[in-house]
Amino acid sequence: MVVKPDVVRLKDIVGDQQPEYCNQCGKCSSGCPSAKFLDFSPRRIVIMTQLDMTSDLLKSDTIWLCAECLKCKERCPREVAPYDVILALRNLTAKMGLTFPAGYSQYLNSISKRGLIQEPQLIHARRGERVDRRSLGLPKLQKPSSMEKIAQNLNNIIQPERAKS
Amino acid sequence: MKLALYLGCTIQTEQYAYEMSAREVLPKLGLELVDLEDANCCGYPIKSINTFSWIYLSARNLALAEKQGLNILALCNGCELSLCEAKHYLETRSDLKDLANSMLRPEGLRYAGKGEVTHVINVLHDIVGVDKIKKLVRKPLKGLRFASHYGCHAIWTSNLKRPDDPEDPQKLEELIRALGADSEDYPERLECCGSGLAMFSGKTTLSIAGSKLRKVQEYGFDGMITVCPFCMKIFDARQKAIKASMHEFSLNLPILYYTQLLGLCMGINAEKLGLNLNLSPIDSLLRKIEEA
Numbered sequence: 001m002v003v004k005p006d007v008v009r010l011k012d013i014v015g016d017q018q019p020e021y022c023n024q025c026g027k028c029s030s031g032c033p034s035a036k037f038l039d040f041s042p043r044r045i046v047i048m049t050q051l052d053m054t055s056d057l058l059k060s061d062t063i064w065l066c067a068e069c070l071k072c073k074e075r076c077p078r079e080v081a082p083y084d085v086i087l088a089l090r091n092l093t094a095k096m097g098l099t100f101p102a103g104y105s106q107y108l109n110s111i112s113k114r115g116l117i118q119e120p121q122l123i124h125a126r127r128g129e130r131v132d133r134r135s136l137g138l139p140k141l142q143k144p145s146s147m148e149k150i151a152q153n154l155n156n157i158i159q160p161e162r163a164k165s
Numbered sequence: 166m167k168l169a170l171y172l173g174c175t176i177q178t179e180q181y182a183y184e185m186s187a188r189e190v191l192p193k194l195g196l197e198l199v200d201l202e203d204a205n206c207c208g209y210p211i212k213s214i215n216t217f218s219w220i221y222l223s224a225r226n227l228a229l230a231e232k233q234g235l236n237i238l239a240l241c242n243g244c245e246l247s248l249c250e251a252k253h254y255l256e257t258r259s260d261l262k263d264l265a266n267s268m269l270r271p272e273g274l275r276y277a278g279k280g281e282v283t284h285v286i287n288v289l290h291d292i293v294g295v296d297k298i299k300k301l302v303r304k305p306l307k308g309l310r311f312a313s314h315y316g317c318h319a320i321w322t323s324n325l326k327r328p329d330d331p332e333d334p335q336k337l338e339e340l341i342r343a344l345g346a347d348s349e350d351y352p353e354r355l356e357c358c359g360s361g362l363a364m365f366s367g368k369t370t371l372s373i374a375g376s377k378l379r380k381v382q383e384y385g386f387d388g389m390i391t392v393c394p395f396c397m398k399i400f401d402a403r404q405k406a407i408k409a410s411m412h413e414f415s416l417n418l419p420i421l422y423y424t425q426l427l428g429l430c431m432g433i434n435a436e437k438l439g440l441n442l443n444l445s446p447i448d449s450l451l452r453k454i455e456e457a
Binding site: 013014015016033034037061064065066067068069070071073074087090091094095100101103104105107108111115116117118119120121123124125126127131133136137138139141142144145146149150153154156157158 | 173174175177178179181184185188200202203204205206210211212213214215216217218219220221222225254258261268271272317318320321322323324331356357359360361362364365366369370372373439441442443444447448
């Protein structure tokens, strides 16, 4: 498929990404915990973004294999922020209605319903017994009082992204 | 010192041991914690699909704390960085601040940027202090060695205020040594747990986490100590799966929150610290601590 990156520019997405400053030193890739699992190393992601080859990136798994450790952003001598480039590409994927991991939609739905990514869970203790907040003596969790307003705001912020995973 | 305790999603909905041990230990160090009422997710979990949704959700939490006139203690590494980073953008981009505030206005909330966000390492090391912690130790951990694991977001990125040095953090080690144990450097000390990509590829996460745990065990540490609920979720709660994914290596490494270890040294009952909830094999370590 043909992707038109100019529909939403990377620069319009919140972050510090400046791929044009990269001089391909490779520090980002040498420290990346995911590097050996990637089709495109962080360094390649940045140069592909420079060269407007984002359509290949948006089609690959690579941008979703970032562990978000931020080491690349920390160590980049040119303040390119490879992680922020990846984040912008992820946002672009969602904005363009392309497929993204389903977990993000679940998080969004749960945050819109009760303010948190999930309900408090019934968990296993080490000896196998099941425990929850109440049995552990922890205070009951309240939903935010203005849950409807929060949901409405999120809905206004995120329109094309919803339910496209 | 009075702080608004912000727990976020992961701690409050599944990593209960961190909440329990923090609620037990921190007030005994002279900190007054007030739960940040009405709070929501910090927004980090949906940052990947829309960065402004994260800025808005973080701004709402920051505005709630401002309304109470309190600084935030965000116990989770992820939430803490997320709030600090959102604050950075709210302060440097007036368009984002204005948009977020227009959404907060109907609730009577406003982000003005008056409050601070602090990390548990800052609180323990810089506010309470190593000397005070030393004095509160009733059962020192003599002869034990622990590997420290900060969690990436506690140290990166240093363009935002982080609790410790990005390349050679020492505060967690100092806090562990304050309890009488050793905690020396090891080559993989700053390596990531891999939890950030678990949603997309759990197998990759297990591989990244496993390579660190294997080294820590080979170096002969008695356990690993962390302050991050995501790292805990992988290293502790997923340790059985990590072990199953390894070839010819019998992984057997206790993982504890620093607040749990500190609580034990202060003589607090193990159950109150949620030590029955750790899923890594900590029983023999607990006996060693008892005998230390």
